[in-house]
Amino acid sequence: MFTIGLVGGVASGKSTVAEMFAELGAVVINADAMAHNVLAQPEVRDQLVARWGTGILAGDGTVNRSAIARLVFGDSADAEEQRHYLESVIHPLTRRAVEDKCERLAAEGKEVFVIDAPLLLEAGWDSTCNTVLMVDTPDDLRIAHARRRGWAVEEIDRREAAQLPLDIKRHRSDVVIDNSGDLHQTRKQVSIFWREVVVPQLGD
Numbered sequence: 001m002f003t004i005g006l007v008g009g010v011a012s013g014k015s016t017v018a019e020m021f022a023e024l025g026a027v028v029i030n031a032d033a034m035a036h037n038v039l040a041q042p043e044v045r046d047q048l049v050a051r052w053g054t055g056i057l058a059g060d061g062t063v064n065r066s067a068i069a070r071l072v073f074g075d076s077a078d079a080e081e082q083r084h085y086l087e088s089v090i091h092p093l094t095r096r097a098v099e100d101k102c103e104r105l106a107a108e109g110k111e112v113f114v115i116d117a118p119l120l121l122e123a124g125w126d127s128t129c130n131t132v133l134m135v136d137t138p139d140d141l142r143i144a145h146a147r148r149r150g151w152a153v154e155e156i157d158r159r160e161a162a163q164l165p166l167d168i169k170r171h172r173s174d175v176v177i178d179n180s181g182d183l184h185q186t187r188k189q190v191s192i193f194w195r196e197v198v199v200p201q202l203g204d
């Protein structure tokens with residue numbers, strides 16, 4: 001089993017790079033999606049309602065993620081406290097779900113796993129990865145990518161303020177993929193990494 005942890009700023013292209021690895025045969029685990037599944041669990045929803053009230057629920061009774069985002073992102077001490085609470089509930093369950101999925105698929109013979117987890121380093125999940133790879137994309141391109149999906153620059157700033165600075169992420173990564181060019185240039189780097197680093201780790 002060879003595990004690649006994928007990090008990068010908001011809208012840097014992590015999922016795009018993960019998809020390139022999937023095309024080469026890796027299993028991709030998207031931690032944001034796994035965390036969304038955890039948020040949807042009834043016990044988790046009840047725990048969050050007990051703290052924040054029913055105002056965090058959508059009309060159909062499910063957790064309204066935008067409402068939670070308003071509570072936990074921002075530079076007030078309260079937002080930080082609420083975020084730490086949210087993470088204390090969500091992260092252990094997400095990590096267990098990620099590990100269970102990897103173990104299940106490894107038992108089926110899958111060898112390479114890409115964990116697309118924006119908070120991989122902050123949550124200490126890098127300790128279980130063979131290598132950490134950063135998708136590095138200039139701010140102006142990330143902002144343009146995020147705008148296209150409806151995020152204001154302030155929303156990016158609020159979320160990134162809750163993460164390790166990008167230069168620390170870069171410093172703590174084993175490999176950096178430069179995603180400042182077009183997708184073809186990025187794919188070339190992913191292919192070289194696959195050939196030179198991943199393939200030698202695989203069984204026959």
Ligand SMILES: CC(C)(COP(=O)(O)OP(=O)(O)OC[C@H]1O[C@@H](n2cnc3c(N)ncnc32)[C@H](O)[C@@H]1O)[C@@H](O)C(=O)NCCC(=O)NCCS
Nearest residue numbers: 010031032035065066068069086090094118119159162163
């Ligand atoms: C706060 C929540 C409800 C907002 O949901 P929303 O659909 O708006 O965002 P989504 O989950 O798609 O995340 C988008 C991006 O926001 C950033 N982000 C999310 N959670 C956090 C956090 N706790 N700290 C810093 N940045 C975060 C990441 O860059 C992530 O890729 C949700 O992100 C959440 O439950 N976060 C806690 C779990 C977590 O830390 N997830 C991150 C990966 S494990």
Ligand SMILES: Nc1ncnc2c1ncn2[C@@H]1O[C@H](COP(=O)(O)OP(=O)(O)OP(=O)(O)O)[C@@H](O)[C@H]1O
Nearest residue numbers: 009010011012013014015016145179181182183186
């Ligand atoms: N090199 C590139 N050239 C053109 N578009 C790109 C490039 N890299 C990423 N994109 C586009 O930018 C957008 C954001 O990319 P992606 O969703 O992969 O980022 P992410 O880091 O996974 O985002 P998140 O912060 O939500 O986890 C997508 O629409 C993607 O197609």
